[in-house]
Amino acid sequence: MRPGQTLGILGGGQLGRLIAQAAKGLGWRTAALDSDRSCPALQVVDVPIVGAVDDAASAIELARVSDVVTLEWELIPAPVLEEVSKRKPLYPQPVVLAVIQDRLTQKEFLRKNGFPQTEYGAAAGAEDLPCYPVIVKRRRHGYDGKGQARFSSAEDAAKGADIFAAPCVWEKVVPFAKEVSVVLARARDGEIAVYPLAENLHRNGVLHATRAPAQVDAAAARRAEELARGLARTLGHVGVMAVEMFLLADGTLLVNEIAPRVHNSGHYTLGACATSQFEQHARAVGGLPLGRVAQAAPALMVNLLGDLWAGGEPDWTLLRSIPGATLHLYGKASARAGRKMGHYVVVGDAAEAEWDRADERLGALRRL
Numbered sequence: 001m002r003p004g005q006t007l008g009i010l011g012g013g014q015l016g017r018l019i020a021q022a023a024k025g026l027g028w029r030t031a032a033l034d035s036d037r038s039c040p041a042l043q044v045v046d047v048p049i050v051g052a053v054d055d056a057a058s059a060i061e062l063a064r065v066s067d068v069v070t071l072e073w074e075l076i077p078a079p080v081l082e083e084v085s086k087r088k089p090l091y092p093q094p095v096v097l098a099v100i101q102d103r104l105t106q107k108e109f110l111r112k113n114g115f116p117q118t119e120y121g122a123a124a125g126a127e128d129l130p131c132y133p134v135i136v137k138r139r140r141h142g143y144d145g146k147g148q149a150r151f152s153s154a155e156d157a158a159k160g161a162d163i164f165a166a167p168c169v170w171e172k173v174v175p176f177a178k179e180v181s182v183v184l185a186r187a188r189d190g191e192i193a194v195y196p197l198a199e200n201l202h203r204n205g206v207l208h209a210t211r212a213p214a215q216v217d218a219a220a221a222r223r224a225e226e227l228a229r230g231l232a233r234t235l236g237h238v239g240v241m242a243v244e245m246f247l248l249a250d251g252t253l254l255v256n257e258i259a260p261r262v263h264n265s266g267h268y269t270l271g272a273c274a275t276s277q278f279e280q281h282a283r284a285v286g287g288l289p290l291g292r293v294a295q296a297a298p299a300l301m302v303n304l305l306g307d308l309w310a311g312g313e314p315d316w317t318l319l320r321s322i323p324g325a326t327l328h329l330y331g332k333a334s335a336r337a338g339r340k341m342g343h344y345v346v347v348g349d350a351a352e353a354e355w356d357r358a359d360e361r362l363g364a365l366r367r368l
């Protein structure tokens, strides 16, 4: 990609918006496709295309106006991806997405290639569940803990049988000590750059906060990085990807899932690292050399969910009292409960103490 050329993005959420903003910083033009004209990315791109991301004709139109196409959402149907990649370079490539889109094929890929993960299997109904407690996940179209159910017993599973309306996998519940993620970028020529390990706290299946570097021993961090590098290479991925992992008390790492795109746990890199994950993704898919990933100072990211808007626009002035804090809002018009509306990042010495104070801060932001 050269300045003046156009990067096309399939999907118009906050991830697309942040990629587009970074791409503009490189002097590129941007286009994005989403069914909602007022979505986060369509507000900022040069060429907004209104249409469903699973509609081939709309995706073909995106390809037409773009020089390179990428995506911010990995669940775009394979036939649509094929139409795009016939016309313009598309990264990551459809073969990578085919492995990842279906949780069962993703798990089989991990198993065949010797990557560690929790015990799992296919499940069409409660009778396929071999143990309790167990987590059941729809094979396709889950995110932010949606399309998942946790069952503690057979009676419990019988009550929650609606999860099985679509094909599922079961997973043994992992008694993890910590959740961590490796965010890395792989360039078209195979070069890989890895960000410092991120430590993640989830609530109700949704990411709540991330701190980086993770507070884990150096050996575990090194093994996590090696795992993620191996995954990116084996997949032949191009672009940013995140590998979510469970770290057990004995130091064992298990892969939870792979996200073949920029990731919520990498948001801290915008502000804390020499090159943000968003610019890095643009560079990787655009055929540029990767930027430096060096982190200037410890960082914390806290997600702002729609619930925080229950009493009206939160009182952002309170964030000013936190040294090194910056607010990012995604421009979403309506704040539904659970919806990711924005996040704040704290970079510097305050990050560590703010990790423990996140709930207090969210409480203070909320209008009563």
Ligand code: ATP
Binding pocket: 118, 135, 137, 142, 143, 144, 145, 146, 148, 171, 172, 173, 174, 175, 176, 179, 202, 205, 206, 207, 244, 256, 257
């Ligand atoms: P997202 O897209 O936000 O990452 P998702 O819907 O793809 O979420 P998962 O990552 O599979 O969902 O699960 C969400 C969270 O639920 C995990 O981060 C973890 O906290 C918990 N979880 C999922 N699977 C397991 C498991 N096998 N054992 C223990 N906890 C789990």
Ligand code: MG
Binding pocket: 244, 256, 257
């Ligand atoms: Mg996840």
